[in-house]
Amino acid sequence: MAPAAAESSSDGRRWWLWGCALPPLLLAVAMLLPRGGEALSLDLYEERCPEAEAAVTVAVRQALAKDRTVAAGLLRMHFHDCFVRGCDGSVLLDSTEKNVPAEKDGPPNVSLHAFYVIDNAKQALEALCPGVVSCADILALAARDAVALSGGPSWVVPVGRRDGRVSLANETSTLPGPGASFEQLKQAFHARGLSTKDLVVLSGAHTLGFAHCSSFQNRIHQQLLHDPALSPSFAAALRRACPANNTDRGAGSAMDATSATFDNTYYRMLQVGRGLLSSDEALLTHPKTRAFVALFAASQEAFFRAFAKSMLRMAALNGGDEVRANCRRVNNKP
Ligand code: HEM
Structure with missing residues (x-):
């Protein structure tokens, strides 16, 4: 469960939320209506990977202890993931010889950082329960933790997102820019x-x-x-x-x-x-x-x-079809 090395420099299907119960600052999702396929779930990992959430929190907490800026990095990364092909971890994929350039290298994403936090959480989770927790879920959980550990609200994140196999830099042009009206x-x-x-x-x-x-x-x-x-x-x-x-x-x-x-x-x-x-x-x-x-x-x-x-609504935009073993690469097809 050793954390991966820190990075060197700064580097459709859809689900709909119907309603939420609202104890102070902690939202429990009441119902999710899937548009085809299975719904996101509140207890998917309870049996197969009970430590999933805790492992993500540890990775975020450790990174934040050394660098407060990772919170902003993780929150923005989740937004950029969800707005392109849904929350499918496509923003986490590295460019490869066969796929140049990937989303990560699209203009709005070059200032994204803190990818190493997701790698660390994934590495810990693959040691605990291989092939169970998707990178897209890790990112959704990490963004929630980043907000909470920075003094903001917390909420329950429904899980079961699948990781996408497509990541194209030119699709980042659909992200709103800073000069948008x-x-x-x-x-x-x-x-x-x-x-x-x-x-x-x-x-x-x-x-x-x-x-x-x-x-x-x-x-x-x-x-x-x-x-x-x-x-x-x-x-x-x-x-x-x-x-x-x-x-x-x-x-x-x-x-x-x-x-x-x-x-x-x-x-x-x-x-x-x-x-x-x-x-x-x-x-x-x-x-x-x-x-x-x-x-x-x-x-x-x-x-x-x-x-x-609103974070729950954004995080319910889903896509993807696998659970990656490494958040930076799609799985090899048998
Ligand atoms: C409404 C449309 C939005 C636009 C046009 C926009 C644009 C931007 C831009 C241009 C930056 C600065 C990037 C840089 O210069 O390095 C930025 C930073 C940031 N954005 Fe947004 N953003 C939007 C919405 C959001 C949303 C919905 C979230 C998350 C829920 C978000 C989270 C962040 C965070 C946390 C930062 C700071 C990143 C860091 O310090 O690493 N933004 N945004």
Whole structure:
């Protein structure tokens, strides 16, 4: 059960959630309606791999103890997995000679990191119960743990996702980009069966982590495009972090003022012109979404409850057909 080496640098079918019981900050899924095939389950691993969840939690906890940024990495990785071919672990596959490039090497994914945490959990699980727990499930559980261990809510993750065998970099172009308009963001979510509310709620994941200059550069330098929604002092601070002649590819800004803690600061900053990405700002352009921003800025509890629910809805987008032995490679066909 030795953990794999840490990485060297930063590196359809669908299921629908019907309803949730809501003890404070812990959601139990009441019903899942599959669109064909078997449903996700709350107790699938109880007999065949009772330690599954604990092993994932250990891997996440160990990584976080050394590097707080892995929480943001895991949460974003899960989102990028689910939005391309459903939550099937396709984002975890490495490019190979036969499959160049894979999703992982698509433009929006080059700044994903913390893949080693999933490898460590998988290695531990293959030692405990080989061939049982899918990489897609590991990622869904790890994202949940990353949020909870950063001070956010926790929830019960239904399991039984299967890992996909297809991973294509060009499909990452369907992921919403940082300059997306409100209409584009809405469409990206609706196309996956997620609501406008889910858009506002899940954008709250930007309470964690970091963005590179290239993700918001257009808002702070080009005179004509200079974004009037940005607070002048915030824009000035961003220009200092990302000067026009910046050559440091690692430079950027924290997503919010408390970027290692999962809280509602993101929404409070958004209300005062300190939302980092244009796509964050876009949530203020419609009265309905603006009202959700105000609600979550005023009540962290409301945000936490909504976040757990929306994460369950996103994590229920499924695809895939095997349980990989190694999350970076598809299984060999007999
Ligand atoms: C609504 C549309 C979204 C857009 C346009 C968007 C875009 C982005 C961009 C451009 C970055 C910065 C990447 C970089 O510069 O390295 C980022 C970071 C991040 N995003 Fe999103 N995102 C969206 C929704 C989400 C969702 C739904 C989640 C998770 C549920 C999420 C989680 C994160 C996290 C945690 C980070 C920080 C990553 C890190 O520090 O490694 N995002 N996002």
